[in-house]
Amino acid sequence: MKHIISVFGIVTALALFNVTALADSDLEKRVEHGYADSNGVKIHYASLGKGPLIVMIHGFPDFWYTWRDQMEALSKNYQVVAIDQRGYNLSDKPKGVENYDMRLLVGDVAAVVKHLKQDKAIIVGHDWGGIVAWTFAMMLPNMTEKLIILNLPHPRGLNHELTHNPQQQKNSQYARNFQQPDAHTKLTAEGLSRWVTDPEAKKKYIEAFKRSDFEAMLNYYKRNYPREPYTEDTSPVIKVKMPVLMIHGLNDTALLAGALNNTWEWLEKDLTLVTIPGAG
Numbered sequence: 001m002k003h004i005i006s007v008f009g010i011v012t013a014l015a016l017f018n019v020t021a022l023a024d025s026d027l028e029k030r031v032e033h034g035y036a037d038s039n040g041v042k043i044h045y046a047s048l049g050k051g052p053l054i055v056m057i058h059g060f061p062d063f064w065y066t067w068r069d070q071m072e073a074l075s076k077n078y079q080v081v082a083i084d085q086r087g088y089n090l091s092d093k094p095k096g097v098e099n100y101d102m103r104l105l106v107g108d109v110a111a112v113v114k115h116l117k118q119d120k121a122i123i124v125g126h127d128w129g130g131i132v133a134w135t136f137a138m139m140l141p142n143m144t145e146k147l148i149i150l151n152l153p154h155p156r157g158l159n160h161e162l163t164h165n166p167q168q169q170k171n172s173q174y175a176r177n178f179q180q181p182d183a184h185t186k187l188t189a190e191g192l193s194r195w196v197t198d199p200e201a202k203k204k205y206i207e208a209f210k211r212s213d214f215e216a217m218l219n220y221y222k223r224n225y226p227r228e229p230y231t232e233d234t235s236p237v238i239k240v241k242m243p244v245l246m247i248h249g250l251n252d253t254a255l256l257a258g259a260l261n262n263t264w265e266w267l268e269k270d271l272t273l274v275t276i277p278g279a280g
Contacts, residue, residue: 027048027068027071027072030048031046031047031048031071032046032047032048033045033046033047033090034047034115036108036111036112036114036115036116037111037115038086038104038107038108038110038111038112039104039107039111041086041091041092041094041099041104041108042091042092043083043084043085043086043091043092043108043111043112044064044083044084044089044090044091045064045081045082045083045084045112046064046065046071046081046082047079047080047081047082047116048071048072048075048079048080049071049074049075049076049077049078049079049080050078050079051077051078051079052077052078052079052121052122052145053078053079053081053113053116053118053120053121053122054074054078054079054080054081054121054122054123054124055081055082055083055109055112055113055121055122055123055124056070056071056080056081056082056083056124056125056129057083057085057109057123057124057125057126057128057129057130057132057133058082058083058084058085058088058126058127058128058129059125059126059127059128059129059130059152060127060128060217060220061192061193061209061212061217062088062126062127062129063084063088063089063205063208063209063212064082064083064084064089065082065201065204065205065208066082066126067080067082070124078122079116081112081116081121083108083109083112085105085108085128085129085132086099086100086104086105086108086216087100087212087213087216087217087219087220088208088212088213088216088217089208089209089211089212090211091108093212093213093216094216095215095216096219097219097222097223098223099219100216100219100220100222100223100224101223101224102131102132102135102223102224103135103139105132105135105220106132106135106136106139106140109123109132109133109136110136110140110143113143119142119143120142120143120144120145121143121144121145122144122145122146122147122148123136123137123144123145123146123147123148124148124149124150125148125149125150125152126149126150126151126152127150127151127152128152128220129152130149130150130151130152131152131155131224133147133148133149133152134147134149134152134154134155134240135155137240137241137242137244138238138239138240139238141240141241141242144241144242145242146242146243146244146245147240147242147243147244147245148244148245148246148247149244149245149246149247150246150247150248151247151248151249151252151255151280152255153248153255153259153260153263154240154259154263154266155233156233156237156266157259157260157261157262157263157266158226158255158259159226159230159231159232159233160232160259160262161256161258161259162226162230163230163231163232165256165258167256168256168258168259169230171253171254171256172254174254175221175225175254176227176228178218178221178222178225179218179221179222179225179227183218184214184215184217184218185214187214187217187218189205189206189207189209189210189212190206192205192209193205193206193209237265237266239266239267239268240266240267240268240269241268241269242269243269243270243271243272244263244267244269244270244271244272245272245274246260246263246271246272246273246274247274247275247276248260248273248274248275248276249275249276249278249279249280250275250276250277250278250279251277251278251279251280252279252280253280257275260273260275
């Protein structure tokens with residue numbers, strides 16, 4: 001397998017990390033909003049541009065608006081669709097941890113692609129959106145044109161780190177806390193928005209989180225995050241069959257960079273890995 005920094009990778013990386021000041025209010029007027037039906041669960045999405053489909057999947061705590069700069073940059077050549085994952089903002093919030101199983105989260109993305117009358121898409125995911133994107137690519141390779149992952153190692157890489165790296169085990173204490181029954185009662189919209197530095201954007205995040213379901217947010221951890229005692233995944237490997245671009249900030253303390261090692265063992269096509277010192 002070749003390991004290359006391709007033109008595709010560089011161009012996409014630059015687009016994904018575009019930090020140009022943009023007129024967010026103008027963008028909000030131009031995006032088209034819609035809903036896809038995922039077996040009775042409404043999944044909200046925002047769409048901008050025309051062309052090949054890109055579906056962008058946010059993480060925790062976030063919502064579709066996190067992709068606004070990337071939507072602006074990529075919409076010149078693509079139809080860029082950013083979803084609200086179930087439990088968040090304008091999407092439905094079904095009760096029960098079983099309704100946040102990874103297979104259902106993957107089904108939500110597939111429902112959006114089908115709703116838009118497309119056969120496949122470039123799938124982009126960050127954080128929890130990253131693990132949904134990885135799993136989507138493994139479960140539905142025929143619907144995945146390319147895969148772009150921001151700060152989420154391959155699930156087997158994360159599992160390996162949790163099993164063997166005491167520092168990763170220590171740094172994952174927050175996830176074990178989130179798995180506790182009443183953890184959601186400690187969350188607030190204001191607290192979840194602390195990481196947003198732009199005052200106008202922060203207002204939008206607080207509004208979105210007030211529309212969200214905190215228990216649903218943490219059901220992602222309760223249903224899908226590995227639990228102690230951590231062990232290696234010994235199930236048969238399902239290799240990712242399309243080109244993969246990974247972008248990883250090396251200051252991410254929740255997901256240590258050691259989990260990136262050996263990613264190519266789980267891929268069939270080219271891997272482009274871009275690491276960014278000083279970014280989390």
